[in-house]
Amino acid sequence: QLQLQESGPGLVKPSETLSLTCTVSGGSISSSSSYWDWIRQSPGKGLEWIANIYYSGSTYLNPSLQSRVTISVDTSKNQFSLKLTSVTAADTAVYYCARSAGFSMRRGLYFGLDVWGQGTTVAVSS
Amino acid sequence: DVQLTQSPSSLSASVGDSVTITCRASETIRTYFNWYQQKPGKAPKLLIYAASSLQTGVPSRFSGSGSETHFTLAINSLQPEDFATYYCQQTYSTPYTFGQGTKLDIK
Numbered sequence: 001q002l003q004l005q006e007s008g009p010g011l012v013k014p015s016e017t018l019s020l021t022c023t024v025s026g027g028s029i030s031s032s033s034s035y036w037d038w039i040r041q042s043p044g045k046g047l048e049w050i051a052n053i054y055y056s057g058s059t060y061l062n063p064s065l066q067s068r069v070t071i072s073v074d075t076s077k078n079q080f081s082l083k084l085t086s087v088t089a090a091d092t093a094v095y096y097c098a099r100s101a102g103f104s105m106r107r108g109l110y111f112g113l114d115v116w117g118q119g120t121t122v123a124v125s126s
Numbered sequence: 127d128v129q130l131t132q133s134p135s136s137l138s139a140s141v142g143d144s145v146t147i148t149c150r151a152s153e154t155i156r157t158y159f160n161w162y163q164q165k166p167g168k169a170p171k172l173l174i175y176a177a178s179s180l181q182t183g184v185p186s187r188f189s190g191s192g193s194e195t196h197f198t199l200a201i202n203s204l205q206p207e208d209f210a211t212y213y214c215q216q217t218y219s220t221p222y223t224f225g226q227g228t229k230l231d232i233k
Contacts, residue, residue, distance in 0.1 A: 047170070047213055047224040062221040063127075096169055100217075103175055110176040111217045112160045116169035 002027040004097050004117035012091075012124050018084040022097030022117060029078045030055040035100035036080045037113060038071065042093035052100055053080055087124045094119045128152055128216050132225035138233040144202045147228045149214035151195045158218035161190055161199045164227075165210045173212075174199065206232075 008020035022036070029036065037052040051061045051071040059071050070083040084091060098113040129152035139145050149159075157177035162170035172181045174190035177197060187202045201208055209232050214225040 046226050047215075049215075049220075049222040049224070060220045064221070098169075103179065105176055105179070107157070107176075110158060110179075112172045112175035112181070113162070113170070113215075114172045114175075114181065116171075119169055 002099065002115045004099065004115055006095060006097050006117045006120040008095075008120060008122070010121055010123065012087050012122060013126050014088055014124055015086055018082070018087050018091060018122055018124075020082045020095055020097075020120065020122070022080050022082075024078045024080075024099075029073065029080065030075050033102035033104070035060075035102075035111065036073065037098045037100050038082045039096045039098060039113070040093040041096070041119075042090075044090075045093075048093075050082065050084075050095075089124050092122065092124045094121050096120075127221055128155060128219060128223050130214050130216060130223055130225040132212075132214055132228050134228060135226065136229045136231070138231055139204055140233045141204055141206055143204050144200065145204065145230065146201075147199045147212055147230075149192075149197045149199075149225050151197070151216060154194045155216045155218035157193050158216055159190075159192070159197050160215045160217065161188075161197075162213045162215065163208075163210045164213060170213060201230075204230075 003025045012018045035052040038050040053059045053071045068085045073080040096119045097117045099115040100111045101114040103110045159177045161174040164170040178190045211229045
């Protein structure tokens with residue numbers, strides 16, 4: 001079945017760039033009915049949606065992070081990635097990648113995060 | 127951004143009880159709304175999508191209802207594995223937002 005796995009450094013220095021990759025296995029990232037999302041969770045702010053991307057490269061970004069976030073996709077490797085620049089302690093969190101599956105219903109197309117990676121803890125500290 | 131407010135923030139119940147969790151949106155989101163369950167150290171799990179559709183594999187004791195700005199998650203006959211934190215999410219407009227969570231623990 002579809003599995004997602006985050007990878008990247010667990011410790012990033014303040015002002016540097018956080019880089020994470022999500023590898024998709026058991027299915028294609030080029031699925032026409034899926035978006036691919038990054039979400040983070042910190043004790044202070046709960047669950048925060050960061051961004052998502054379609055296999056074509058179309059993206060949606062959270063405006064609160066937009067100036068610092070880049071999300072990209074590599075269909076040849078079945079991976080998508082997140083870069084967050086100029087990090088501070090406030091960016092310390094568990095980062096999850098997830099599939100946003102499209103559910104086609106008579107009343108419309110609905111999305112839900114149906115497959116998640118296990119999460120990776122990223123600490124921002126010198 | 128659409129703000130989601132869950133209530134209660136925490137809830138104590140016993141095995142076999144039925145409980146209801148509420149989520150209110152700051153503006154209408156039609157039925158672009160999901161519920162998730164999260165256990166400690168684990169990723170959230172999708173329970174309900176489109177406000178009332180049960181995700182494949184989720185027990186039928188879970189049900190969702192609501193539209194526009196008021197949504198509820200009902201759990202009938204609580205089982206030991208249901209004690210967890212529950213989150214709501216809207217996918218009507220970006221940025222997609224989550225509620226602050228409702229922690230359900232054993233009385």
